[in-house]
Every structure is written in structure tokens, then in C-alpha cells.
Amino acid sequence: MQELLYTALDVACIIDMEGLSVQEAVLLAQRMHAEDKSFLAMEYRQNYRKWLWDILYWSDYMQDKIALDAEFPSVQAVSDGSLDVSDWMRDDFDLDLFFKKLRVQILYFGKKDYARMKLRTLMAAYGYQRRSKDFVRFLKTRLIFYHIQTALRGNEVCDVETMDSLDDMITFRVL
Structure with a gap:
């Protein structure tokens, strides 16, 4: 059931889909960490700073994903080919994101x-x-x-x- 817990990447995707500002994203991260801690990945439950920084990192990535993905071959070449693109891809990502987004939408966004x-x-x-x-x-x-x-x-x-x-x-x- 670990894959069902919220990760910073999941929240960054939700922030991107909803088009939230940085202020709104930080408020969402604060509320989720305070109110929904049991649904966060274990590494974030006791470390709000890591939670927030990871969300902001992935949010930045989402803003310029195309340019950053285009640089992957250069990063792979520098690593002597030890990085495999399949290590960075998840097939099941969108499947659970729908339910994560649904919960966040009901609890934090919706009127x-x-x-x-x-x-x-x-x-x-x-x-x-x-x-x-x-x-x-x-x-x-x-x-x-x-x-x-x-x-x-x-x-x-x-x-x-x-x-x-x-x-x-x-x-x-x-x-």
C-alpha cells in the first residue's frame, strides 16, 4: 500500500493540474502535512521541510518539463550510461493520481x-x-x-x- 501514499511528485502534479500559484502550493503543502499526515509517504511524515522542498522541486520540474527532459541524454552521457530512462518512468503513475487528486480536491480546493x-x-x-x-x-x-x-x-x-x-x-x- 506504500504506492497509495502521497509523494511530493504526486502533489506537484496536482498543483500543476490545478494551476496553483506558489503561495497556494505552499498553503496546500502545509495543510496536507498538518491535517493528512497519515496519507503522506513515510519519509515526509516527520519532516515538513523535506516535504515542502521536494514539492517545490517537482513543481519547478513540471513547469519546464519539456526542456529538462530534453537534457536527459546529456545527463545520461555524463553518468557513463549507468542511468536508464526506464528507472525514471512509472507505468502506474496516473492510475493512483486520480484518487489522490480527488481526495485533495474535496478536502482542500472545493467549495x-x-x-x-x-x-x-x-x-x-x-x-x-x-x-x-x-x-x-x-x-x-x-x-x-x-x-x-x-x-x-x-x-x-x-x-x-x-x-x-x-x-x-x-x-x-x-x-
């Missing part, structure tokens, strides 16, 4: 204490067309870990596995 989306839209974002057992297991694991409850209209709590229609609007709330 509302919920977010809404159709199950079909969520499935399509991950390349699914049907509600497979693997997808449902994946979804439930993240909903439980991030303490997110799903409900239909009228605050009727629902289970994504047994919902009647994929086109029903789901309301996500952090418990």
Missing part, C-alpha cells in the same frame, strides 16, 4: 465537500468498457484506502459493484 462523476466516465479514463472484477477490486481498494464514500442521488450510499447503471452519477465524499 463543495463532494465531487460527482459517471461511473462510465471513470471506467473510460482507465480504458475499461465493462465493470470487470479487476476494475471493481482496483476501485474499491482505492476508495477504502482514501476513505471515499460513493453515493447516488439523494445521498443513497451505493456500491460500485452492484450499481444498476454505468450512467448513474456517483457522488464522492471523503469520510
Whole structure:
């Protein structure tokens, strides 16, 4: 479950997606460290300074990612070819980022204490067309870990596995 914890890179991606200013980013980092410490990667839980500096580092990277990525071959050449590009890439990055962003959005950004989306839209974002057992297991694991409850209209709590229609609007709330 370590991969589900927030890293500085995750938060920098969220900051970039939301278009936050540096002041807003620092406030977000402070609030997350104070209020959501149990969801932070272990290396950051007792060290706010490292948490903030790493977020700011990755935020700077996100601002000029194309230019910095273009320099990777030069860095690789200086390291005598010991750096492999696959060591710096993660295939599962976007999968968990959606749920991390959803939690942050509900707790820290939103004027509302919920977010809404159709199950079909969520499935399509991950390349699914049907509600497979693997997808449902994946979804439930993240909903439980991030303490997110799903409900239909009228605050009727629902289970994504047994919902009647994929086109029903789901309301996500952090418990």
C-alpha cells in the first residue's frame, strides 16, 4: 500500500493540474502535512521541510518539463550510461493520481465537500468498457484506502459493484 501514499511528485502534479500559484502550493503543502499526515509517504511524515522542498522541486520540474527532459541524454552521457530512462518512468503513475487528486480536491480546493462523476466516465479514463472484477477490486481498494464514500442521488450510499447503471452519477465524499 506504500504506492497509495502521497509523494511530493504526486502533489506537484496536482498543483500543476490545478494551476496553483506558489503561495497556494505552499498553503496546500502545509495543510496536507498538518491535517493528512497519515496519507503522506513515510519519509515526509516527520519532516515538513523535506516535504515542502521536494514539492517545490517537482513543481519547478513540471513547469519546464519539456526542456529538462530534453537534457536527459546529456545527463545520461555524463553518468557513463549507468542511468536508464526506464528507472525514471512509472507505468502506474496516473492510475493512483486520480484518487489522490480527488481526495485533495474535496478536502482542500472545493467549495463543495463532494465531487460527482459517471461511473462510465471513470471506467473510460482507465480504458475499461465493462465493470470487470479487476476494475471493481482496483476501485474499491482505492476508495477504502482514501476513505471515499460513493453515493447516488439523494445521498443513497451505493456500491460500485452492484450499481444498476454505468450512467448513474456517483457522488464522492471523503469520510
